[in-house]
Amino acid sequence: MSDEEEVPEQVAIRRQKRQTLLDRGAQAYPVSVPITTSIAQLREQYGELDAEASTGVSVGIAGRIIYSRNTGKLAFATVAAGSGETIQAMVSLAQVGEESLADWKALVDLGDQIFVQGEVITSKRGELSIFVDSWQMAAKALRPLPVAHKEMNEESRVRQRYVDLIMRPEAQIMARTRVKTVSALRTSLSNREYLEIETPMLQTQPGGATARPFITASNAFGIELYLRIAPELFLKRAVVGGLDQVFEINRNFRNEGADSTHSPEFAMLEFYQAFADYQDMATITRELVQESAHAVAGSLTVTHLDGSQHDLSGVWPQVDLYGSLSEVTNQIVTPETDRATLEQMCADIDIKFAPTWVNGKLVEELFEHYVIPTFTGPTFVMDFPVDTSPLTRDHRSRAGVVEKWDLYVDGFELATGYSELVDPVIQRERLVEQASLGANGDKEAMPLDEDFLRALEHGMPPSGGVGLGVDRLLMALTGQGIRETVLFPLVKPERDR
RNA sequence: GGGUCGCUAGCUCAAUGGUAGAGCUGCGGACUUUUAAUCCGUAGGUUCGGGGUUCGAGUCCCCGGCGACCCA
Numbered sequence A: 001m002s003d004e005e006e007v008p009e010q011v012a013i014r015r016q017k018r019q020t021l022l023d024r025g026a027q028a029y030p031v032s033v034p035i036t037t038s039i040a041q042l043r044e045q046y047g048e049l050d051a052e053a054s055t056g057v058s059v060g061i062a063g064r065i066i067y068s069r070n071t072g073k074l075a076f077a078t079v080a081a082g083s084g085e086t087i088q089a090m091v092s093l094a095q096v097g098e099e100s101l102a103d104w105k106a107l108v109d110l111g112d113q114i115f116v117q118g119e120v121i122t123s124k125r126g127e128l129s130i131f132v133d134s135w136q137m138a139a140k141a142l143r144p145l146p147v148a149h150k151e152m153n154e155e156s157r158v159r160q161r162y163v164d165l166i167m168r169p170e171a172q173i174m175a176r177t178r179v180k181t182v183s184a185l186r187t188s189l190s191n192r193e194y195l196e197i198e199t200p201m202l203q204t205q206p207g208g209a210t211a212r213p214f215i216t217a218s219n220a221f222g223i224e225l226y227l228r229i230a231p232e233l234f235l236k237r238a239v240v241g242g243l244d245q246v247f248e249i250n251r252n253f254r255n256e257g258a259d260s261t262h263s264p265e266f267a268m269l270e271f272y273q274a275f276a277d278y279q280d281m282a283t284i285t286r287e288l289v290q291e292s293a294h295a296v297a298g299s300l301t302v303t304h305l306d307g308s309q310h311d312l313s314g315v316w317p318q319v320d321l322y323g324s325l326s327e328v329t330n331q332i333v334t335p336e337t338d339r340a341t342l343e344q345m346c347a348d349i350d351i352k353f354a355p356t357w358v359n360g361k362l363v364e365e366l367f368e369h370y371v372i373p374t375f376t377g378p379t380f381v382m383d384f385p386v387d388t389s390p391l392t393r394d395h396r397s398r399a400g401v402v403e404k405w406d407l408y409v410d411g412f413e414l415a416t417g418y419s420e421l422v423d424p425v426i427q428r429e430r431l432v433e434q435a436s437l438g439a440n441g442d443k444e445a446m447p448l449d450e451d452f453l454r455a456l457e458h459g460m461p462p463s464g465g466v467g468l469g470v471d472r473l474l475m476a477l478t479g480q481g482i483r484e485t486v487l488f489p490l491v492k493p494e495r496d497r
Numbered sequence B: 001g002g003g004u005c006g007c008u009a010g011c012u013c014a015a016u017g018g019u020a021g022a023g024c025u026g027c028g029g030a031c032u033u034u035u036a037a038u039c040c041g042u043a044g045g046u047u048c049g050g051g052g053u054u055c056g057a058g059u060c061c062c063c064g065g066c067g068a069c070c071c072a
Helices: A009-023 A039-046 A098-107 A154-159 A161-167 A169-191 A232-240 A278-297 A321-329 A339-348 A359-370 A424-439 A450-457 A470-478
Strands: A054-070 A074-080 A086-092 A113-122 A128-139 A215-218 A223-227 A245-253 A265-274 A301-303 A309-311 A318-320 A379-385 A401-409 A412-419 A463-469
Touching (some): A009 A098, A039 A054, A039 A113, A054 A086, A074 A098, A074 A113, A086 A098, A086 A113, A098 A128, A161 A169, A169 A278, A232 A245, A232 A265, A232 A463, A278 A301, A278 A401, A278 A412, A278 A470, A318 A321, A321 A359, A339 A359, A359 A379, A424 A450
Antiparallel strands (some): A054 A074, A113 A128, A215 A223, A265 A463
């Protein structure tokens, strides 16, 4: 430790306490401490004791000091396990002796990981406690924790999630809810005979969605590589090969802005099923969301952090995209509606559009503006414009639209499902058209993936497919923003201050 | 991309353009049943960075950084 190094006073003091421990032959960071049980287990086993009970049972436990009350000859501390269970430690002069009590007061700080060994008792006020025979530093914290009874600001919570997890039970709950949710998705899909497979994150050309990719490079191959924007084209290759029901839960990367519903890297579930169509996939998607809600909340009514309740039960309504837009605007809009009319409608409500935007994109913008705010519960939006959905097959009976739905929950898009386009000739035409858009400067358009087309030319069975945002599912279940659902969201680096 | 708001002590926040403060934390002391312990004392600042206006800037203006919210 250099004297020239500028550290806050409280950090310097804690470093000195660490050194004091070492100087007297104790350890500040022992390789292990002899715990015999967990705080949670003690709570479960002895949670019902009366006040001033003694058990005669001696245990060793470890945890983080989150409150400390040093009185004269009997000191109290609240020791917390990572998941939030707490137990009180009582350090008395009579039990540990003068020197040990003095060291406890002088060297143990809020935030330290501590080991205590002693009898399980309850205090006069009935608090479950360890009456300490001996104690030992388990890991000295060199930085002070923020104050416990004021909320940290949002930026610090995201930048230092480890502190957020220590201080805020909601952060712990969210992290654990995410695990439950992903696990429920895997279980639900596995119960339906789906196989979880892994497809490339590094791709020689990005595809399966319209988005700008992150670009990287292979030194060994001397070529550009792209972080995937979607796994779709590989999952479909797997279906061509006879893996009839496949899914993947993993990260996608899109080189775009971040806001309360978008993150540059986000977790996505995609699943594909041969001999299913988009209606079949809508049913499975609803069931997956409902089974996740049940796993997380024990009910199909989920409660958000603000206390509002959201019912996810039942069969969810399906609204027709063009039909509902026509209804809300009192103006017939169809796939045949001409460009000038659409542009005028957008201009009327100040939607700024680029000349490169296709008609379907204008329709979708209008739809988002007019219709989405009218949804009151989970809603499937059915049958999208052809020109924004190059990987979806034409509707079986309606011209100008494709068999695609978007599932909206709480006003945002949670999932999207297709009857997949499997005709390799039409797929090639669509991709060529997309590639020409790319040549015209639309950086989101898809390049031509010859190997994917070759796979389709081997015959892909009629199939349904779905993409579901895992972060967004967490948002729907908890009512939190995307940055709260992700443990360590991307944050811009702090400049030197 | 546009707009609004914010950034001050370890943390949460104050401060008409006029000596930068409080609570908690820390440090010293008292206290053998405390629960955000209490009581007494005390320390702690590059006010996000840079420039400008002014006798004087945390405060006003400009540029930049980071974040939140709203709009597109």
